[in-house]
Amino acid sequence: MSTKNWPLWEVFVRSKNGLEHRHFGSLHAADAEMALENARDVYTRRNEGVSIWVVESKYITASNPEHNGEMFEPAQDKVYRHPTFYDLPDEVKHM
Amino acid sequence: MSEEQIKNLEEQFEARIARDEKIEPKDWMPEKYRQTHIRQISQHAHSEIVGMLPEGNWITRAPSLRRKVALLAKVQDEAGHGLYLYSACETLGISRDELYEQLHSGKAKYSSIFNYPTVTWADMGAIGWLVDGAAIINQVPLCNTSFGPYARAMVRVCKEESFHQRQGYEIMLKLCQGAPEQKEMAQDALNRWWWPSLMMFGPTDAESTHTEQSMKWKLKRKTNDELRQQFIDQTVPQAEILGLTIPDPDLKWNEERGSYDFGEINWDEFWQVVKGHGPMNKERMKARVGAWERGEWVRDAAMAHAEKQQERKEKQAV
Ligand SMILES: [Fe+2]
Ligand SMILES: [Fe+2]
Ligand SMILES: [Fe+2]
Numbered sequence: 001m002s003t004k005n006w007p008l009w010e011v012f013v014r015s016k017n018g019l020e021h022r023h024f025g026s027l028h029a030a031d032a033e034m035a036l037e038n039a040r041d042v043y044t045r046r047n048e049g050v051s052i053w054v055v056e057s058k059y060i061t062a063s064n065p066e067h068n069g070e071m072f073e074p075a076q077d078k079v080y081r082h083p084t085f086y087d088l089p090d091e092v093k094h095m
Numbered sequence: 096m097s098e099e100q101i102k103n104l105e106e107q108f109e110a111r112i113a114r115d116e117k118i119e120p121k122d123w124m125p126e127k128y129r130q131t132h133i134r135q136i137s138q139h140a141h142s143e144i145v146g147m148l149p150e151g152n153w154i155t156r157a158p159s160l161r162r163k164v165a166l167l168a169k170v171q172d173e174a175g176h177g178l179y180l181y182s183a184c185e186t187l188g189i190s191r192d193e194l195y196e197q198l199h200s201g202k203a204k205y206s207s208i209f210n211y212p213t214v215t216w217a218d219m220g221a222i223g224w225l226v227d228g229a230a231i232i233n234q235v236p237l238c239n240t241s242f243g244p245y246a247r248a249m250v251r252v253c254k255e256e257s258f259h260q261r262q263g264y265e266i267m268l269k270l271c272q273g274a275p276e277q278k279e280m281a282q283d284a285l286n287r288w289w290w291p292s293l294m295m296f297g298p299t300d301a302e303s304t305h306t307e308q309s310m311k312w313k314l315k316r317k318t319n320d321e322l323r324q325q326f327i328d329q330t331v332p333q334a335e336i337l338g339l340t341i342p343d344p345d346l347k348w349n350e351e352r353g354s355y356d357f358g359e360i361n362w363d364e365f366w367q368v369v370k371g372h373g374p375m376n377k378e379r380m381k382a383r384v385g386a387w388e389r390g391e392w393v394r395d396a397a398m399a400h401a402e403k404q405q406e407r408k409e410k411q412a413v
Contacts, residue, residue, distance in 0.1 A: 005190070006394065008182075008191075025179055025248070026185070027182060030394075030397035030398050030401040031397075031400075031401035034397065042179075045175065046255075062121060064121065
């Protein structure tokens with residue numbers, strides 16, 4: 001049995017310039033450098049990326065789906081944040 | 096939580112899946128859903144990992160550089176598939192170490208097909224064509240399964256599988272266009288891999304447990320027998336193009352069904368291999384566990400190095 005297990009890392013890949021990094025999956029590695037190398041081999045064997053970010057999973061703070069109510073519902077009744085809320089005559093163009 | 100509340104949550108949960116919503120790792124889920132998914136995803140991951148062994152056997156003896164780079168890339172993909180799936184499985188709250196422990200102790204199963212030996216180069220052709228072919232049929236419906244991380248891993252896996260099958264079929268094609276001995280070798284491989292490939296779809300519908308639950312959770316969309324029939328119907332014409340004979344005297348086109356009728360599968364053999372008495376079960380586990388144990392000092396050294404680097408960085412920062 002090994003003394004210590006390699007920690008878990010989350011992998012984010014930019015598929016091409018102009019696009020954001022997107023979460024691709026996770027992997028285990030001893031350190032950041034190894035996480036980058038492993039991410040290249042695991043997630044970009046067919047040119048899926050031009051840039052990789054790795055972050056140790058323990059540093060990610062995630063919202064709890066059980067609190068989705070207080071978290072996201074307040075936005076639901078704010079229809080006035082959307083352009084369709086405002087009644088304008090059809091003659092008004094370019095708006 | 097009261098029983099009433101749990102029942103309520105379960106109903107909402109099933110309704111979400113019925114509406115085609117995805118379940119994500121931190122969402123509430125019934126314990127049975129979690130356990131079933133851990134079992135299925137880990138079995139799948141183990142199959143990808145153990146599946147490297149029969150083909151790894153031929154990498155150093157591939158007949159040309161072209162075949163060698165292709166086989167190497169295929170086996171590397173299978174390692175990748177195993178890793179995507181292990182990490183999907185870990186989101187359900189089980190650690191990689193526990194998963195390995197289950198595989199190495201024999202507690203977890205992997206696909207029985209990998210307990211057959213690869214005795215000639217033609218087996219690389221037959222595996223890619225038949226085994227990856229059967230895997231694709233099993234796996235494509237999983238791209239729409241209800242558990243988000245599993246579905247996403249499967250999308251990536253399925254994209255990569257079609258190269259596997261094509262490279263295998265091309266190996267068969269070349270052998271069949273070669274000398275009589277080469278064609279014989281291809282036929283021999285088909286003879287040995289045909290029936291085990293049909294067994295990859297699992298027991299008959301009459302024998303198969305928990306199909307209904309799996310259908311609900313979209314772990315399954317078609318039954319074992321339906322998938323097996325689909326495989327046979329699409330593979331027979333491919334064998335004809337190769338000029339090879341499917342080793343089943345009862346195989347016959349059924350005009351009325353629009354499908355092939357086929358002979359009885361040897362289910363005794365299937366259960367024997369599942370229970371650990373296949374030709375290569377012991378060998379596969381020995382190779383896998385051996386690799387894990389021999390790699391221990393490397394894993395430890397990498398960790399020690401990482402810690403030392405970290406300490407050094409912290410000291411410099413002071
Ligand atoms: Fe695979
Ligand atoms: Fe697979
Ligand atoms: Fe494959």
